[in-house]
Amino acid sequence: MMKLRQALVLLTATLTLAFVLPACKKDKKDAAPKEKPGQIKGMGDMAGTPEGTPFELPASISLAGKITGSSCDTVYERGSGMHVEVCIALFNSSGTDVTLVVPAGLVILADEERYQHGLVVQETRILLKAGQITRCSLGTYCINASKASSSASATYTIGPITNSVLIKELLDLLKNKKINVEDYPADDEAYGEASSAVQGAVWGITDFEGLQYFRDELLKLPNK
Secondary structure, eight states, X not given: OHHHHHHHHHHHHHHHHHHHHHHXXXXXXXXXXXXXXXXXXXXXXXXXXXXXXXXXXXXXXXXXXXXEESOOSSSOEEEOOSTEEEEEEEEEOSSSOEEEEEOTTEEEEESSXXXXXXXXXXXXXXXXXXXXXXXXXXXXXXXXXXXXXXXXXXXXXXXXXXXXXXXXXXXXXXTTBSOSGGGSOTTOHHHHHHHHHHHHHHHHHHXXXXXXXXXXXXXXXXXX
16 A cells, blocks of 8 residues: 555656646746847847947047047048948047957947947957047948948947847857958958958848858858
């Protein structure tokens, strides 16, 4: 009798676990919904502002005026991307030269709704001379295909470092690729080709169906 009771208890516990464990797994999965291309806040046609980790300039570095669209009246160019090229002026108040590291994933926010936000897709370094204002044309990638490209009348602010899982996947693919303008000689057609390939992939994530159609082309880009 004792053995029969023990067997029934064991059977009941086994059946209970069989129902409870799948339910727990389902709850855990439902608690973390998967990000979908074309449905990322502030990107593509989705409303709101892109989300992520705030970015702060070093203590000795400050903006010298508004960030504006188009290129600067300078030959100093950094970054990658042609649709959202901005002119950024930075003042280095310290007594030594400083290299500002602009992180991959940083979003440059357009102040007006009709303009595209920009995305820095690869870590970019800007040399800032001691006690001077440095004006630099910074190339970034459009994350709103249906909106207007940057123009001299558009203004921008520094946004967050995106927390988008899909964008981070793209950044990892591009981490060691030769895509920044400073990686190429002046007016090199290869830079334009690389930039076009990357822009297509960015739009794949922000506006369309994902990265899958662009992955092979990105992997063919030259390594640094």
